[in-house]
Amino acid sequence: MGSFRMQVGNAEILALSDMNIGIGAPMQELWPKVPPDAWKAYAELYPDAFDGDRMRLEVACYLVRSQGKTILIDTGYGPGPIRAIGGRRGELMLDLATRKVTDDDVDIVFLSHLHLDHVGWNTVRRGDGWVPTFPNARYICHEADLEHFRKEEVQAAQTYRFMYMFVDPLDEQGLLDTVSGDFDLTDEVKAVHTPGHTPGHMSVLVTSGGERANIQGDVLIHPAQVTEEEWNSRFDVDWDTANVTRRKLLDQVEAEGATVVSCHFPLPGFGRVVRSQGKRYWQTGL
Numbered sequence: 209m210g211s212f213r214m215q216v217g218n219a220e221i222l223a224l225s226d227m228n229i230g231i232g233a234p235m236q237e238l239w240p241k242v243p244p245d246a247w248k249a250y251a252e253l254y255p256d257a258f259d260g261d262r263m264r265l266e267v268a269c270y271l272v273r274s275q276g277k278t279i280l281i282d283t284g285y286g287p288g289p290i291r292a293i294g295g296r297r298g299e300l301m302l303d304l305a306t307r308k309v310t311d312d313d314v315d316i317v318f319l320s321h322l323h324l325d326h327v328g329w330n331t332v333r334r335g336d337g338w339v340p341t342f343p344n345a346r347y348i349c350h351e352a353d354l355e356h357f358r359k360e361e362v363q364a365a366q367t368y369r370f371m372y373m374f375v376d377p378l379d380e381q382g383l384l385d386t387v388s389g390d391f392d393l394t395d396e397v398k399a400v401h402t403p404g405h406t407p408g409h410m411s412v413l414v415t416s417g418g419e420r421a422n423i424q425g426d427v428l429i430h431p432a433q434v435t436e437e438e439w440n441s442r443f444d445v446d447w448d449t450a451n452v453t454r455r456k457l458l459d460q461v462e463a464e465g466a467t468v469v470s471c472h473f474p475l476p477g478f479g480r481v482v483r484s485q486g487k488r489y490w491q492t493g494l
């Protein structure tokens with residue numbers, strides 16, 4: 209396991225873990241168009257991304273420090289207990305405490321998208337209501353995701369209904385900002401619309417001192433997708449758009465030699481796209 213901290217010029221990225229889970233559902237159910245045998249080669253290449261013949265998923269979040277701002281990217285599954293994954297509870301707050309980061313330190317919570325495993329620590333329960341976990345933070349997401357995840361049929365199809373707990377209270381308390389396109393969080397940190405996984409999915413580019421990192425979010429949720437860019441998981445909302453976005457992002461990071469940061473890959477999720485015999489592969493490490 210490599211370093212959990214990376215420097216990008218004057219900016220810093222810390223990898224944080226909320227949890228690591230072996231997914232109970234068979235691959236065929238999660239990846240309907242991928243023949244089960246096609247995973248074997250990738251299980252040899254990326255053993256930490258598998259749990260036997262099933263998928264192992266890290267749920268990481270990232271803390272970016274840039275120009276005096278502390279930016280938390282995504283908030284994991286949250287305190288739970290989450291029945292769908294064996295009553296597990298997220299450990300992001302423990303991990304932050306270990307790094308001596310307090311709730312008060314966070315200036316911006318940037319949500320790459322609004323799936324449950326990215327918004328769980330947005331709020332904490334107080335009495336009958338929900339209050340922000342990070343009291344000094346502005347929370348930011350794309351308006352297309354807010355619209356999408358508020359739809360009745362979309363909420364009904366999730367693991368459980370979560371918008372009323374983790375997102376709507378922030379909006380009601382005036383703490384949520386929505387963006388409609390690319391957006392500068394600091395001069396070094398730029399959010400870029402990368403739709404497909406969800407309509408308002410965003411990645412975060414960190415550029416400083418001639419160095420680059422791309423915190424890609426869920427454009428890629430498994431290292432095999434670096435090679436198999438048309439493999440959609442059932443979590444991709446719009447398969448065709450997700451594939452176009454994935455190819456574009458892979459082309460870009462490969463051409464730039466950027467470090468890629470991947471919250472669902474084995475920790476710490478820092479790596480690069482490399483080429484071997486005409487194909488792209490994930491190479492873990494800085």
Ligand SMILES: [Zn+2]
Binds near residue numbers: 323325326426472
């Ligand atoms: Zn996710």
